[in-house]
Amino acid sequence: MKSLKKTALVLAVAGLPLAAQAELKPLEDTHMGNITGQAGVTIELETKVNIGEFKYTDEGSLSIRDISIGGANRTDLFEEITDPAIRNMAFGTTSDLIDNIKVEIDVAADGDALINVWPLTAAPIDFGISTGEWTLEGQTDTTLLANNFSMVGAVTKLGLTVDTATDTLNLNTMFGISDLDVDIPFLALGIRDLKLTGDQYLENPGILTIGATVDMDIYNGTRANGGDALAIDLNTFKADMTVGQVLVGGTSIGSLTIDNLAVQNTAMRIYGH
Template sequence: MAFTPLDEVAMGNITGQAGVTIELETRLNIDRFIYTDEGSLEINDIFIGGANRTDMFSEMNINLNGDANDRLDNIRVNIDIARDGDAIINLLPISFNAVDFRMSTGAWNLTGTGGNTTILDNFKVDMLIGSGTIRVDTATDTVRFLTDIAIDDMDFDIPFLAMGIRDLQLTGANYDLSAPQPLRLFANVDLEIFKGANAAGVDVLAIEMASFEADLRIGGVLIGGTSIGSVAMDNLAITDTSLRIYGH
């Protein structure tokens, strides 16, 4: 076997090529997730995968999901390093389609010496993801996370309050149910994640969101197992949101 050394021109051509592409298909199950401080929070029966439905946002009368299955698929991940050193991770559908996503869990239990309390149960969310981008900026040491989401159906129970939520939908603020348009379906999420200072001047995990706008509809609010009616929020706007997260 013989090896031919690369000259400078050939090396330059290799360096100048595009980045890495990953096509993803997966399904995730976790029997139990436990976070322990003095007591514990247990989340049971976690599932992450495809929604396995062809009727999401049925008012559009189109199949947004392609072949329905319980796998998180139709995802292409493009990874590039820009000339200035920024890492750019771009998540796109493989076909011109949205990515269908489901997450469900069983009981969320608080446990300790005083006993057990179920704070959440029967959680399920079916949603569509239009796109996503993660950019690590070397000049500012900031991670910027952008995605477009639309929730078709979210259900959960809050047993210790005898409450439940059914048929929660979240869409873009300009989405009109009577004249639905796919490009207006999604609500945009834009987060910046970085090292920032808390009130005491200590470096902590910082998360900031300049604005978030969406329409929110809840088909049924249950009290004691009986619906007391529905709720709608038109043009919900959350602005100038800043979080500082640290231990105590």
């Protein structure tokens, strides 16, 4: 190993001008052993996903059909932001791909895994999700839970940390929903133009305020009887929300606004039975 390090150094020095070589001094092997390369991996990504059907089966089943996940492919996201220069920078380019993504993966000195998702440019990462029918199916009967689901929005921050000291996965993200529509036939309900943003968006719409804040921990926890459970602790959720129309029986009964919504210190334990 010592000879390998020295050989690599000699090859590198050989390519330098003589004047530069004159300023070089040899390093001891103990010092060379502390030299490492740049840590981490960066992945640039663009993708689109289509799924014909997702089905969860217990005794009966829940089926979701015609799932599509990609880019928003719209220039009218978060229309309350009216500055033309900002709109062109943030939403001027359309695509049906989830793109403009850079994923950085690092392992810290203490063993923690750090995964951060950033936009490649100054624009947020836009997304679009749509589905067909959501159906409950038994041996003889079915119920159409939801249909015509569509959602477009943008992610401004996504961070995942696996903490080796606590065996906890922390999720820290900021995302906004510009438009969500869905029909819920078995209740004769419909939602139109639902918008979810940061908790300061209604007062000050802008790129820095479009993201609702989510901070949660996920880990192997303990349920009430002492057994294992999937534990989800919602540390913080902050958002503004508006609904353009609430439909009942196909007729609008009005709109909704929720300002400065804050949900904190919420714990869930999930397990089979």
